[in-house]
Amino acid sequence: MAEAPEQIPGExxxxxxxxxxxxxxxxxxxxxxxxxxxxxxxxxxxxxRKNRLAVAGLVWVAxxxxxxxxxxxxxxxxxxxxxxxxxxxxxxxxxxxxxWDHLLGTDRMSRDIASRIIYGARASLLVGAxxxxxxxxxxxxxxxxxxxxxxxxxxxxxxxxDIFLAFPYVLFAIVxxxxxxxxxxxxxxxxxxxxxxxxxxxxxxxxxLAVRENEYxxxxxxxxxxxxxxxxxxxxxxxxxxxxxxxxxxxxxxxxAEAALSFLGMGVQPPAPSWGGMLSEARGYLFTAPxxxxxxxxxxxxxxxxFVLLGDGLRDALDVRKKE
Amino acid sequence: xxxxxxxxxxxxxxxxxxxxxxxxxxxSPAIVPGDPVRMIVGxxxxxxxxxxxxxxxxxxxxxxxxxxxxxxxxxxxxDLGDSYQLKRPVTHILFEKLPNTLKLALVAxxxxxxxxxxxxxxxxxxxxxxxxxxxxxxxxxLVSVPVFWLxxxxxxxxGVKFKQWGLPYLPVYDMTSRDFSTVVHFIMxxxxxxxxxxxxxxxxxxxxxxxxxxxxxxxxxxxxxxxxRDVIWKHGMKNxxxxxxxxxxxxxxxxxxxxxxxxxxxxWPGVGLEIYNAIQLRDWPxxxxxxxxxxFMVMIINLIVDISYAFLDPRIRYTKxxx
Numbered sequence: 001m002a003e004a005p006e007q008i009p010g011e012x013x014x015x016x017x018x019x020x021x022x023x024x025x026x027x028x029x030x031x032x033x034x035x036x037x038x039x040x041x042x043x044x045x046x047x048x049r050k051n052r053l054a055v056a057g058l059v060w061v062a063x064x065x066x067x068x069x070x071x072x073x074x075x076x077x078x079x080x081x082x083x084x085x086x087x088x089x090x091x092x093x094x095x096x097x098x099x100w101d102h103l104l105g106t107d108r109m110s111r112d113i114a115s116r117i118i119y120g121a122r123a124s125l126l127v128g129a130x131x132x133x134x135x136x137x138x139x140x141x142x143x144x145x146x147x148x149x150x151x152x153x154x155x156x157x158x159x160x161x162d163i164f165l166a167f168p169y170v171l172f173a174i175v176x177x178x179x180x181x182x183x184x185x186x187x188x189x190x191x192x193x194x195x196x197x198x199x200x201x202x203x204x205x206x207x208x209l210a211v212r213e214n215e216y217x218x219x220x221x222x223x224x225x226x227x228x229x230x231x232x233x234x235x236x237x238x239x240x241x242x243x244x245x246x247x248x249x250x251x252x253x254x255x256x257a258e259a260a261l262s263f264l265g266m267g268v269q270p271p272a273p274s275w276g277g278m279l280s281e282a283r284g285y286l287f288t289a290p291x292x293x294x295x296x297x298x299x300x301x302x303x304x305x306x307f308v309l310l311g312d313g314l315r316d317a318l319d320v321r322k323k324e
Numbered sequence: 325x326x327x328x329x330x331x332x333x334x335x336x337x338x339x340x341x342x343x344x345x346x347x348x349x350x351x352s353p354a355i356v357p358g359d360p361v362r363m364i365v366g367x368x369x370x371x372x373x374x375x376x377x378x379x380x381x382x383x384x385x386x387x388x389x390x391x392x393x394x395x396x397x398x399x400x401x402x403d404l405g406d407s408y409q410l411k412r413p414v415t416h417i418l419f420e421k422l423p424n425t426l427k428l429a430l431v432a433x434x435x436x437x438x439x440x441x442x443x444x445x446x447x448x449x450x451x452x453x454x455x456x457x458x459x460x461x462x463x464x465x466l467v468s469v470p471v472f473w474l475x476x477x478x479x480x481x482x483g484v485k486f487k488q489w490g491l492p493y494l495p496v497y498d499m500t501s502r503d504f505s506t507v508v509h510f511i512m513x514x515x516x517x518x519x520x521x522x523x524x525x526x527x528x529x530x531x532x533x534x535x536x537x538x539x540x541x542x543x544x545x546x547x548x549x550x551x552x553r554d555v556i557w558k559h560g561m562k563n564x565x566x567x568x569x570x571x572x573x574x575x576x577x578x579x580x581x582x583x584x585x586x587x588x589x590x591x592w593p594g595v596g597l598e599i600y601n602a603i604q605l606r607d608w609p610x611x612x613x614x615x616x617x618x619x620f621m622v623m624i625i626n627l628i629v630d631i632s633y634a635f636l637d638p639r640i641r642y643t644k645x646x647x
Contacts, residue, residue: 053464163342166619168581171596175615178603179350252468259470260585264600279473286480293480297473304468312464
């Protein structure tokens, strides 16, 4: 796709569209991204910037991270504490609809919803990041071992990946957390991380197998580089593009899974704020206080959507399909 | 053909055994906190003799590998053990619920096929138009929306608000009644379960159709004077549909496995809800048995899809044999 000359949007570019995952967007040609000093990363960044949906996703993720990180500095002071209940006026402030005092309304315990949503973002993003981190560590090691040592190791690891992939994701996450004991963040991280590694392992294994045939890997080995050095210094940077895309998408999936677990009462435990937990509380007030249900859901939807759009954009920008 | 089927079945066996190992281990005392005897008999006071008897009956004094062998032998014979709470065979409990889950998944598959394909065709035929953008954005949203939130929203809007406004509304209760087979009960849960899948179906349909539309035979068909509609329907769709149909088949399996959240929100009496309730009660035989039944159903569905696909397209049989 990238080598094609200027493509005319419309009928003629339909041939390339099979590999073009950017639904509804004209593919960018390399001619558009020619600059003075060009690096692979610079090219990718230029292509990403031209993708409006991906930029929107990136901006939204940045806003969420900023809100979550800075929450302690301003949220309790201006919006209200997300957990503590102000007993002096708890009754009068309970279940207030959105107003100037409480932009998104209050919950049953008269806590400010906006404040709880911002702290909920913290929980969601933390789970997303840590779970995907665990997933990456297990997946990279498994994938590298499978590809590099091959033979029996390859068979064992790839069959194990098949077994994990045979489990329905959400169902098994719920069962795993249910068995390990809900309510502990560690168990939520572990369950989501444990279930996600086969995807990473498969992608990394494929990339390693493809990349290690290159001459520069032989050259590095001839110069006496150790196996880990070859893996991380020479193979990894050339195999990273599909992993970046997959990991970005996985953060969205992990956030959805955490929300589901908290909704079922197995994730973040009340009174600590989490989007899924807030939705679970809202279930009791679907008809009397519908705003309880609206905003946490929008929080989940927009954040996951941002990661999906960013992942889609990265796939196009890094031209992952071509390398696969 | 027979050799192909045999090979596919043999491939399934190690995966299935691996699944049973994992499910056996997660309910073993090494992972689950607490005394296994207490889980079986509950909190009531029992004599030491009865305690020993429970230990003996359940082989709890034997090593783990022996317990696993016993578990697997019984599983192969269709015995998933007895429920701790209900003291009934798990298989009886689950097979009462399984038809509800399968029906829901089939309805969701129907909704997914109709809406997903229509949206995919629309956005491919009108590429880069307003409709294409709309489909693109809605598929991205449908993939990102938490299903339980979507289900709750639908309940409030179509179940309650529509009723208040005097419009035709959809039922939100009575899902548990014995004969809830009326079509209207299926609409909202079916749509909720199908939400993410229909987005993927639309995306695959679009990209397949666009790929096919760039082929030479499409140009030939247009050149010999066929209308655009005939070119797309008679030549385009037939070729574009092969991967889409495969995806839909596999997705039926995915939906059977993904009903738990939908069933919970709609109080749908399926296997997923049963598993969820059993987790709350710490009734592990139902939990692990339910997962095994669902995983088994998923594998069987995928096997049938694979076999029928190989039956229709001989290339599959041969290329997989070479591998």
